Amino acid sequence: MSKSHAVWLGRALLVGALLVAACGGDGEASDDGALTGTVTVFAAASLTDAFRVLGDAFEAEHAGVSVAFNFGGSSALATQIEEGAPADVIASANDTQLERLSDADLIAGTPQLFALNALVIVVPADNPAGLGTPADLAQPGLRLVLALEDVPAGRYARAVIANLASDPSYGPVFEAAALANVVSEEADVRAVLAKVELGEADAGVVYRTDAAVAGDAVAVIEFPSQHNVVAAYPIAVTSEARNRQAAEAFVAFTLGEAGQRIFAAAGFDLAP
Amino acid sequence: MWRRRGPAQRPDQRALHAGFAGPAGLALLFLAVPVLALVYEAATAGDVGDRLTNEQTLAALRLSLATSTLTLALALVLVTPLAYLLARAEFPGKRVVDTLIDLPLVLPPTVAGVALLVAFGRRGVLGSPLEASGIELAFTTAAVIVAQLFVSAPFLARSLKAGFEAVDPAYEAVSATLGVSPLRTFWRVSLPLARPALVGGSVLCWARAVGELGATLIFAGNFEGRTQTMPLAIISAFQSSDGLAGAIALSVILVAVAFALLLLLRVTGVEPRARAGS
Amino acid sequence: MLRVDIGLTIGAFELALDFAVDHELVVLFGPSGSGKSLTLGALAGLRTPKRGRIEIGGRTVFDRALGINLPPQRRNVGYVVQQLALFPHLDVTANVAYGLGGLDRPARRRRVEELLALLKLDGLDRRMPVELSGGQQQRVALARALARPTDALLLDEPFSALDEALRSDLRAELIRLRAELELPVVFVTHDLREAHLLGDRIAVLDQGRILQFGAREQVFRAPASRRVAELTGVQNIFRGTVAGGRLEAGGLPLHATVPPGVDGAVDVTIRAELCNLRRFDPEGPLPENCFVARVTSELAFGSMHLLRLAPEAAGVPIEVEIATRPYEVLDVPSREHWVVELPAPDLHVFPARTG
Numbered sequence: 001m002s003k004s005h006a007v008w009l010g011r012a013l014l015v016g017a018l019l020v021a022a023c024g025g026d027g028e029a030s031d032d033g034a035l036t037g038t039v040t041v042f043a044a045a046s047l048t049d050a051f052r053v054l055g056d057a058f059e060a061e062h063a064g065v066s067v068a069f070n071f072g073g074s075s076a077l078a079t080q081i082e083e084g085a086p087a088d089v090i091a092s093a094n095d096t097q098l099e100r101l102s103d104a105d106l107i108a109g110t111p112q113l114f115a116l117n118a119l120v121i122v123v124p125a126d127n128p129a130g131l132g133t134p135a136d137l138a139q140p141g142l143r144l145v146l147a148l149e150d151v152p153a154g155r156y157a158r159a160v161i162a163n164l165a166s167d168p169s170y171g172p173v174f175e176a177a178a179l180a181n182v183v184s185e186e187a188d189v190r191a192v193l194a195k196v197e198l199g200e201a202d203a204g205v206v207y208r209t210d211a212a213v214a215g216d217a218v219a220v221i222e223f224p225s226q227h228n229v230v231a232a233y234p235i236a237v238t239s240e241a242r243n244r245q246a247a248e249a250f251v252a253f254t255l256g257e258a259g260q261r262i263f264a265a266a267g268f269d270l271a272p
Numbered sequence: 273m274w275r276r277r278g279p280a281q282r283p284d285q286r287a288l289h290a291g292f293a294g295p296a297g298l299a300l301l302f303l304a305v306p307v308l309a310l311v312y313e314a315a316t317a318g319d320v321g322d323r324l325t326n327e328q329t330l331a332a333l334r335l336s337l338a339t340s341t342l343t344l345a346l347a348l349v350l351v352t353p354l355a356y357l358l359a360r361a362e363f364p365g366k367r368v369v370d371t372l373i374d375l376p377l378v379l380p381p382t383v384a385g386v387a388l389l390v391a392f393g394r395r396g397v398l399g400s401p402l403e404a405s406g407i408e409l410a411f412t413t414a415a416v417i418v419a420q421l422f423v424s425a426p427f428l429a430r431s432l433k434a435g436f437e438a439v440d441p442a443y444e445a446v447s448a449t450l451g452v453s454p455l456r457t458f459w460r461v462s463l464p465l466a467r468p469a470l471v472g473g474s475v476l477c478w479a480r481a482v483g484e485l486g487a488t489l490i491f492a493g494n495f496e497g498r499t500q501t502m503p504l505a506i507i508s509a510f511q512s513s514d515g516l517a518g519a520i521a522l523s524v525i526l527v528a529v530a531f532a533l534l535l536l537l538r539v540t541g542v543e544p545r546a547r548a549g550s
Numbered sequence: 551m552l553r554v555d556i557g558l559t560i561g562a563f564e565l566a567l568d569f570a571v572d573h574e575l576v577v578l579f580g581p582s583g584s585g586k587s588l589t590l591g592a593l594a595g596l597r598t599p600k601r602g603r604i605e606i607g608g609r610t611v612f613d614r615a616l617g618i619n620l621p622p623q624r625r626n627v628g629y630v631v632q633q634l635a636l637f638p639h640l641d642v643t644a645n646v647a648y649g650l651g652g653l654d655r656p657a658r659r660r661r662v663e664e665l666l667a668l669l670k671l672d673g674l675d676r677r678m679p680v681e682l683s684g685g686q687q688q689r690v691a692l693a694r695a696l697a698r699p700t701d702a703l704l705l706d707e708p709f710s711a712l713d714e715a716l717r718s719d720l721r722a723e724l725i726r727l728r729a730e731l732e733l734p735v736v737f738v739t740h741d742l743r744e745a746h747l748l749g750d751r752i753a754v755l756d757q758g759r760i761l762q763f764g765a766r767e768q769v770f771r772a773p774a775s776r777r778v779a780e781l782t783g784v785q786n787i788f789r790g791t792v793a794g795g796r797l798e799a800g801g802l803p804l805h806a807t808v809p810p811g812v813d814g815a816v817d818v819t820i821r822a823e824l825c826n827l828r829r830f831d832p833e834g835p836l837p838e839n840c841f842v843a844r845v846t847s848e849l850a851f852g853s854m855h856l857l858r859l860a861p862e863a864a865g866v867p868i869e870v871e872i873a874t875r876p877y878e879v880l881d882v883p884s885r886e887h888w889v890v891e892l893p894a895p896d897l898h899v900f901p902a903r904t905g
Binding site: 440442443445446447448449450451452453456460461464465467 | 594595596621622623624625627628629631633635637638639648649651694695697698
């Protein structure tokens with residue numbers, strides 16, 4: 001192609017890209033009060049299924065609004081919001097991120113808890129190591145997989161094990177023995193689940209909702225509830241929300257009866 | 273290309289080729305087996321067909337193909353002059369520039385994404401003035417292209433620079449004495465002679481763009497239909513109820529499409545065309 | 551018409567030239583590194599001299615003082631480089647037509663046909679360079695250089711990579727072309743025979759300077775210095791003296807034309823092929839410039855023999871080149887003593903320069 005063609009092409013591409021870049025407005029409430037536009041929800045990856053169902057239900061109830069989801073790691077989401085991402089609502093897998101955003105004045109009002117997620121032990125469906133109770137985590141030769149300690153699920157898992165160790169029926173040796181069985185630490189709790197599903201591990205500690213996803217591929221062993229650690233999920237409207245009305249409605253929906261039913265169905269425990 | 277095909281292997285060469293075949297086979301196995309294992313897993317799970325017709329998958333596939341193609345086109349336009357200058361021109365700080373274009377390769381993709389966000393995000397160094405004029409780059413489809421371009425352009429740059437360096441300056445000199453301007457010489461001689469490098473670099477660039485995940489996640493976000501390319505859809509499937517099986521199925525779809533296109537690119541790109549009476 | 555008067559520096563190498571070429575073929579002859587290719591580069595506009603002036607076809611293409619420096623595109627020179635640089639991705643027609651962008655298609659086609667016919671390349675119009683023989687590639691390069699109207703033709707050792715038979719053919723082509731073209735042609739070579747064959751005039755180049763520039767015979771038979779003699783393959787170079795009108799060189803008394811004013815230390819040269827070999831007749835008197843000598847060594851080339859003879863009286867060895875037939879007629883191997891004649895008209899005397 002000739003020089004002029006190439007220059008023209010380059011310019012066209014650049015203009016095209018910029019046009020794609022410019023977002024449409026997110027909309028506001030119309031005059032008569034009905035919600036319109038888009039509400040952009042940033043949510044932790046572990047909330048993917050539940051929030052998709054929630055989003056469909058919300059859209060069904062508010063015909064003029066569409067929900068756009070951005071699922072990701074809670075820390076990454078917080079970083080994005082700090083850098084000016086156009087989020088209206090943030091739902092995180094732990095408090096730390098929302099505290100961080102709150103300190104930076106990026107949260108409107110106070111975050112509210114909308115769901116809890118308890119930890120469970122998962123083993124492959126055929127249970128090759130023959131686990132029956134949580135005490136079996138200390139079984140010698142067990143291949144145990146946990147999430148990394150930096151990841152909430154990993155931190156909580158270790159906390160549960162420590163809690164159990166303080167119980168006389170388990171004994172202080174339990175903690176060391178269980179932790180000695182850890183053959184791998186994953187950056188993502190879903191990876192823990194995957195390893196158990198694939199039979200790469202004899203046992204893993206994941207959220208109850210994760211276990212629900214794997215269905216028949218894994219079997220679940222419960223922790224005693226008095227020692228269990230439960231992850232609390234907060235949700236909040238961002239201070240720079242472009243569709244404040246719809247955002248608040250969404251948060252209300254999440255906390256309301258319809259929302260809570262959806263979370264329960266997904267395996268979450270309900271917020272107090 | 274326009275080289276004569278060499279004569280058949282000599283006996284002494286045959287011995288070397290036979291000796292290399294062993295390690296070469298191992299290397300090939302190493303590269304192929306994980307991919308084949310994925311394909312096998314997906315085949316036994318049996319739902320690849322359903323996923324293929326799923327709207328979310330199709331949206332992700334379309335987005336991946338559209339953005340990576342645009343990325344390649346942009347890369348070609350932006351990188352070619354740079355590569356040519358690095359190969360031919362002398363200027364102060366040339367070695368610094370040369371090293372600079374390798375930087376995106378060194379950055380972990382997530383870090384690259386953060387860098388892009390800090391530069392072009394609404395609060396960013398360049399992002400704030402852009403936002404003031406009503407242009408938002410981050411968290412849009414354009415951001416996907418920017419993220420892909422950032423991580424894949426260096427591949428094209430390296431390959432093309434080497435390609436231009438391999439073009440004998442004598443050709444350009446002769447072209448000048450024949451009355452052809454330096455720019456037309458570039459189009460008629462330098463670029464065509466650098467074609468293998470252009471194709472090879474394009475293949476690498478496009479492949480890297482298609483596979484791009486970390487920077488896209490951070491800079492463009494994971495918005496279905498808008499920024500969720502295939503790699504992002506695969507990660508999302510992993511996180512959702514689709515789980516591992518879903519991730520595997522989507523991965524196989526991506527691998528199959530990418531392989532077909534890469535092959536096509538290589539085959540059509542390297543074919544020589546003798547032009548008469550240019 | 552081509553006029554050059556320039557100075558050019560590359561690193562530590564300095565080129566300084568001053569010469570003119572009319573409608574003739576001038577050979578730039580010299581050893582590697584003498585600056586021959588650099589000269590062509592400067593003429594073509596690929597190198598910029600730091601001082602001077604270049605005029606081609608009546609136009610000033612370079613003048614440092616006036617700030618004129620036409621790019622190669624505007625100099626109208628045909629340039630054939632040593633490595634040919636045929637564009638490997640274009641076929642013969644496209645290569646030859648490369649510089650003809652200003653013409654429309656039919657005109658281009660006609661011109662290409664003309665050139666292919668001129669250089670005996672008919673039928674090869676669609677071949678790719680890689681499919682051509684060395685000689686064919688050379689001719690395509692020539693055709694390409696001649697395609698546009700040119701005011702001068704610059705050829706940089708175009709035949710150096712070819713075998714002897716091909717070289718002869720192409721030299722003949724070039725001579726024929728030159729007659730038709732009426733252009734100044736500057737031909738660079740380090741091959742002595744080629745220089746003699748093609749050059750109307752020869753410029754002997756060494757270390758960036760022209761040591762001698764003149765008609766072919768003059769340069770060969772009357773070298774201006776010892777160095778030129780060495781470079782032009784003169785085998786007999788004798789150091790001598792002129793004293794009181796008498797010349798003695800290489801330990802031998804010689805009669806020769808001594809240029810007026812030349813006195814003291816001199817160099818005397820005579821080409822080996824100009825020396826005569828005669829049967830030694832002990833009875834007869836020795837004419838002037840004849841010496842009895844013994845053959846000390848012999849090199850048998852195909853068409854001639856190079857003999858080294860040592861004079862009986864003291865004196866330096868003399869090399870004599872004798873063609874095969876005379877060699878056989880004289881039956882050189884049969885005798886040891888011969889008479890070597892250094893004909894006076896062929897002796898060239900010039901002052902010996904110190905250093």
